[in-house]
Amino acid sequence: MKEHELRALIDNVKDGKLTRRSFVNRMLALGLTAPMASQMLDFCGVARADTKFNYKPTKRGGGGALRLLWWQAPTLLNPHFATGTKDQDASRIFYEPLAGWDSDGNLVAALAAEIPSRENGGLAADGKSVTWKLKQGVKWHDGKPFTADDVVFNWEFSSDPETATVTSGSYKDVKVEKVDDFTVRILFDKPTPFWADAFVGTAGMIIPKHLFVDYKGAKSREAPTNLKPVGTGAFKFVDFKPGDMVRAEAFADYHIPNQPYFDTLEMKGGGDAVSAARAVLQTGEYDYAWNMQVEDAILKRLETGGKGEVHVVPGGNIEFIQLNSTDPWTEVDGERSSIKTKHPAFSDPAVRQAMMLLVDRKSVEDHIYGRTGVATANFLNNPERFNSKNTKYEFSVAKANELLDKAGWKKGADGIREKGGVKLKFVYQTSINAPRQKNQAIVKQAAQQAGIDLELKSVVASVFFSSDVANPDTYPKFYADIQMYTTTMSQPDPDRFMNQYCSWEVATKDNKWQGRNSSRFRNGEYDKLYKEAQGELDPVKRAALFIRMNDIVVGPENGTIIPVVYRPRAHSRSKTLRADVSGWDNDTWALARWYREA
Amino acid sequence: MAGSTLASPSAEAAAPAQQRAPTFSPTREAWRRFRRHKLAVISAFILGLMVLAILIGPLIWRIPINQIDFAATLQGPSWKHPFGTDDLGQDLLARMLYGGRISLAVGLAAMFVAIFVGTIIGAIAGMSRGWVGSALMWLTDLFLSLPQLPLLLLVIYLFRDTLKGTFGPEGGTFILIVIVIGGLRWMPVARLVRAQFLSLREKEFVEAARALGASKVRQVVRHILPNALGPVIVAGTIDVAAAIIAESTLSFLGLGFPPDIPTWGRLLFDAKDNLDFAPHWALFPGAAIFLTVLTINFIGDGLRDALDPRRVL
Numbered sequence: 001m002k003e004h005e006l007r008a009l010i011d012n013v014k015d016g017k018l019t020r021r022s023f024v025n026r027m028l029a030l031g032l033t034a035p036m037a038s039q040m041l042d043f044c045g046v047a048r049a050d051t052k053f054n055y056k057p058t059k060r061g062g063g064g065a066l067r068l069l070w071w072q073a074p075t076l077l078n079p080h081f082a083t084g085t086k087d088q089d090a091s092r093i094f095y096e097p098l099a100g101w102d103s104d105g106n107l108v109a110a111l112a113a114e115i116p117s118r119e120n121g122g123l124a125a126d127g128k129s130v131t132w133k134l135k136q137g138v139k140w141h142d143g144k145p146f147t148a149d150d151v152v153f154n155w156e157f158s159s160d161p162e163t164a165t166v167t168s169g170s171y172k173d174v175k176v177e178k179v180d181d182f183t184v185r186i187l188f189d190k191p192t193p194f195w196a197d198a199f200v201g202t203a204g205m206i207i208p209k210h211l212f213v214d215y216k217g218a219k220s221r222e223a224p225t226n227l228k229p230v231g232t233g234a235f236k237f238v239d240f241k242p243g244d245m246v247r248a249e250a251f252a253d254y255h256i257p258n259q260p261y262f263d264t265l266e267m268k269g270g271g272d273a274v275s276a277a278r279a280v281l282q283t284g285e286y287d288y289a290w291n292m293q294v295e296d297a298i299l300k301r302l303e304t305g306g307k308g309e310v311h312v313v314p315g316g317n318i319e320f321i322q323l324n325s326t327d328p329w330t331e332v333d334g335e336r337s338s339i340k341t342k343h344p345a346f347s348d349p350a351v352r353q354a355m356m357l358l359v360d361r362k363s364v365e366d367h368i369y370g371r372t373g374v375a376t377a378n379f380l381n382n383p384e385r386f387n388s389k390n391t392k393y394e395f396s397v398a399k400a401n402e403l404l405d406k407a408g409w410k411k412g413a414d415g416i417r418e419k420g421g422v423k424l425k426f427v428y429q430t431s432i433n434a435p436r437q438k439n440q441a442i443v444k445q446a447a448q449q450a451g452i453d454l455e456l457k458s459v460v461a462s463v464f465f466s467s468d469v470a471n472p473d474t475y476p477k478f479y480a481d482i483q484m485y486t487t488t489m490s491q492p493d494p495d496r497f498m499n500q501y502c503s504w505e506v507a508t509k510d511n512k513w514q515g516r517n518s519s520r521f522r523n524g525e526y527d528k529l530y531k532e533a534q535g536e537l538d539p540v541k542r543a544a545l546f547i548r549m550n551d552i553v554v555g556p557e558n559g560t561i562i563p564v565v566y567r568p569r570a571h572s573r574s575k576t577l578r579a580d581v582s583g584w585d586n587d588t589w590a591l592a593r594w595y596r597e598a
Numbered sequence: 599m600a601g602s603t604l605a606s607p608s609a610e611a612a613a614p615a616q617q618r619a620p621t622f623s624p625t626r627e628a629w630r631r632f633r634r635h636k637l638a639v640i641s642a643f644i645l646g647l648m649v650l651a652i653l654i655g656p657l658i659w660r661i662p663i664n665q666i667d668f669a670a671t672l673q674g675p676s677w678k679h680p681f682g683t684d685d686l687g688q689d690l691l692a693r694m695l696y697g698g699r700i701s702l703a704v705g706l707a708a709m710f711v712a713i714f715v716g717t718i719i720g721a722i723a724g725m726s727r728g729w730v731g732s733a734l735m736w737l738t739d740l741f742l743s744l745p746q747l748p749l750l751l752l753v754i755y756l757f758r759d760t761l762k763g764t765f766g767p768e769g770g771t772f773i774l775i776v777i778v779i780g781g782l783r784w785m786p787v788a789r790l791v792r793a794q795f796l797s798l799r800e801k802e803f804v805e806a807a808r809a810l811g812a813s814k815v816r817q818v819v820r821h822i823l824p825n826a827l828g829p830v831i832v833a834g835t836i837d838v839a840a841a842i843i844a845e846s847t848l849s850f851l852g853l854g855f856p857p858d859i860p861t862w863g864r865l866l867f868d869a870k871d872n873l874d875f876a877p878h879w880a881l882f883p884g885a886a887i888f889l890t891v892l893t894i895n896f897i898g899d900g901l902r903d904a905l906d907p908r909r910v911l
Binding site for chain 1: 664665666668671672685688755759767851856857858868872874875
C-alpha cells in the first residue's frame with residue numbers, strides 16, 4: 001500500500017466513513033498493525049478510542065487475596081533503580097506513571113487526566129513539546145496530594161547523573177516545566193516522533209517528591225522509601241523482604257472508584273519458571289505467574305491439571321543469535337572483543353550466511369517454544385507496521401555446505417572447515433535455561449554437518465545478564481564467537497529498541513560495557529537511517545526507515561544477527577482470574593482492574 | 599615389664615594350634631577377608647560390570663550421543679532405544695554410556711587426588727614432632743573452614759580459559775574439576791592419616807625398625823603407611839560419590855562441562871522438568887549414580903574389613 005492510499009484511508013476515518021477499528025484491522029491485514037496504526041491516526045489528528053477493559057465488580061474490595069508468583073524475586077522497590085522487569089513489576093504495584101500501554105499499544109491514562117493529542121492541544125505541531133494534564137484529587141498513600149511538582153521532581157531526580165538511575169535514558173535529553181499545579185510540559189530540543197517515553201509505561205512511574213527530595217543525587221540509594229514505597233497505586237505497602245516477598249493491601253483512597261477488587265496482594269519471588277508454572281497451572285497455589293520461559297510441551301501437560309491456563313500477549317521480545325563482529329580471543333588495550341579487531345571467520349559474509357542457514361528456526365518453534373515463540377526472519381517484529389516483509393528464513397545444511405565450499409573453506413582431517421589457518425570452531429554461549437540449551441543442541445548438530453564445530457557454553461542467568469564489570473561471562477562483554485539471548489522491547493515503538501545496533505552504542509571498556517550494542521554491529525548506512533528516523537515525524541515514512549534498518553542487521557550482506565523466534569509474552573493464570581495484561585507494559589500495569597470470577 | 603614375665607602355661611599350649619593354621623601373604627589374607635563380605639563382593643561385581651559397559655559399550659552401541667530425532671521425543675524404553683529418549687529424541691543409552699565415562703573418571707580421579715594430597719600432608723604432620731605438624735594441621739583447618747562453592751567459582755573463573763586453551767574444552771574442564779574437587783576434599787583424609795600416624799609411630803614394631811636404623815622414609819612407607827591405609831580407603835570411597843555429585847553441581851551452575859556433554863549429573867538435571875511424564879529420563883542416570891555410590895561404599899566397607907589387621911575374621 002502506497003503512502004497516498006494510506007492517507008486517503010486515514011481521511012476516511014476522520015470523516016467517519018471508516019471506523020477506527022476497521023482501519024486498524026485493514027492495517028493489520030497489510031502487515032502493519034495495531035499500535036502503529038493507532039499512532040498513525042493520532043498523528044493525523046483522529047481522536048483515539050477509549051480502551052475498555054470489562055471490569056465487573058461494583059465496589060472496592062471484597063476480593064480476598066491475590067497471590068502472584070514472580071520466579072525472579074524483586075530486590076528493591078524504586079522504579080528509577082529497577083534492574084530488570086522483576087523490580088519494575090514489583091514497583092508498579094505501588095507506583096503509577098502518567099499513562100501506560102495497553103495490549104494493542106494504545107496509551108491509557110493513569111495519573112494523566114487525558115492523553116495528549118493534537119486536538120486537545122497536548123501535542124505541538126512542530127513535534128517539539130508535549131503537554132500533559134494531570135488528574136486532580138489523586139492522593140499518595142500517606143494522604144498528601146499528587147501535583148505537577150511531583151512530576152517535575154521525577155525528571156530532576158532521574159536526569160541527575162549523580163542519582164545514577166536506570167531510567168535516565170528517558171529523561172536526560174528532555175526538559176520538563178510546570179505550567180500550573182496540574183499541568184506539565186515536556187520540551188524536546190528537536191522534533192520527536194516518539195514523545196510517549198518520559199512519564200509513560202515502565203520508565204514512567206512517578207515517585208513522591210516529599211519523600212525523595214532529600215535523597216536526590218549521591219545519597220539516592222539511601223532513601224528508606226526505596227524499600228518502603230509510598231505511591232499512588234491501587235495497593236499500598238505492607239511488607240517487603242528483598243529477594244523473597246512483597247505484601248500490599250488495597251488503598252482505600254485510590255483515585256478510581258470501585259477499584260481494586262482484591263483486599264490484599266502478595267508477590268512471592270524465587271524458584272524457577274517450571275515450578276512457577278506448576279504452582280499456578282497444576283496445584284493452584286498461586287493465581288498468576290509471570291514470564292513462562294518453559295517449553296510449550298511442559299506447559300501443555302501442566303495445563304491438563306485444570307487449575308489454570310497459559311495466556312499469550314503480543315510484544316516485541318525476540319530470541320536471537322549474535323555473531324561477533326570482533327575477535328573475542330585477542331586482547332587489545334585490556335579488552336577482548338574490541339572494535340579495533342575483526343572476527344577472523346565472521347568477517348567473511350559466506351560464513352555468516354552459512355550460519356543463518358544452519359539455524360533450524362521451524363524446529364525450534366515446533367519442538368521447544370510452541371505458543372511462546374514464533375519462528376521469524378526479522379529482528380523487529382512488532383508492532384506489525386514495523387515488521388519487514390522483505391526477509392525470509394531458510395534451513396538448509398546443503399546450501400550452507402555449498403556456500404562454504406565456494407568461499408574456499410575446506411574440510412580438514414577432523415571434518416572441520418578451515419581457510420588460511422582459520423578454523424571454523426566457535427564458542428556459542430547463552431544463559432542457563434532449558435529451552436536455550438535445547439536450541440544450542442539443535443544448532444550445534446546442524447553446524448556439525450556443515451563442518452563447523454561449536455563449543456557450547458552456558459552461564460548462570462544472574463551472571464550472564466548482570467552488568468558486573470569484573471565478570472568475563474556477561475553478554476555485553478561478549479567474550480565468545482556466538483551468543484544467544486532474548487532482548488526485550490518495552491515500548492510499542494522501536495526507537496529505543498533499534499538503537500542497539502548503532503555504532504555509538506557499542507559496549508566497550510571505555511563505557512564500562514554499558515553500551516547497548518553488545519553484538520558490536522557497525523554499519524554506516526544503519527547509523528544514518530537511525531538518525532533520520534529519530535527526526536522523522538511522519539509515521540509511515542518512519543516505519544519504512546525502521547524496516548530498512550531491520551533488513552540491514554539480518555540481511556545476508558552485512559547482517560550479523562540471526563533472529564530465532566519472536567516471543568510473545570506468556571504468563572500463567574488461574575482460570576477464575578480476570579487480568580488485563582499488556583505486552584507493552586509491565587505485567588502489573590493494570591493490577592487495579594484485576595478481579596476474580598467464579 | 600610385661601614382656602619379661604613368663605607366658606602362662608595355657609597361652610603356651612595355645613601357641614602350637616596357631617602355628618598349625620595355614621599362613622597367607624598379606625594380599626591373599628586381605629582377599630580372603632574381603633570375600634567374606636558378601637555385599638562387597640556383589641558390589642564389586644556390579645561396579646565392574648558398569649565400568650565394562652562404559653568402556654566397551656560405545657563400541658557396540660553406535661548411535662551418536664547428539665543425534666536429534668524429533669519424531670521420537672520422550673519415548674519410554676523400547677528395543678530401538680533401551681533407555682528411551684530425551685526431549686530432543688536423543689538416545690539415552692548412548693548418552694549414559696558416554697556420560698558414565700566422564701562421571702566415573704571424575705569421581706575416581708578426584709578421589710586419587712584427595713587421597714594423595716591428604717596422605718602426604720597427614721603423613722608429614724603425623725611424623726613431624728615440631729611446628730611443621732601443627733602448621734599443617736592449621737592449614738587443614740583453614741581449608742576445612744573455607745566456603746567451598748565461592749572458592750570453586752573463583753578458581754574456575756581464574757584458570758578456566760588457560761586450561762581450556764591448553765587441553766581443549768573437555769580436557770581442561772576435566773583437569774580443573776578433578777583438581778578442584780580433589781583439592782577441597784583432602785582434609786578429612788589428612789586428619790585420619792595423621793591420627794593413625796600419631797598412634798602407629800609409637801608402636802613397638804616401628805620402634806624396632808627405627809632401632810635397626812631404618813630411615814624416616816622407610817619407616818613411613820614400609821611400616822606405618824600400610825597399617826594406616828584402612829580408614830583412608832573408606833574415606834576415599836566416600837569421596838568418589840561426593841565427587842560425582844559435586845561435578846553435577848558444577849554442571850548445574852554452568853561451570854562444569856559444556857552443556858552438551860551428557861554427564862550423569864547433567865542428564866538428571868535436564869530431566870527434572872519432565873519428571874512427571876518422562877520418568878525414565880531421570881530414573882536411569884539417577885539409578886546409575888545411586889548404584890555407583892552404593893557399590894563403592896560397600897566395596898570400601900569390605901576393604902576396611904579386609905585391610906584392618908586388628909580385626910579378626
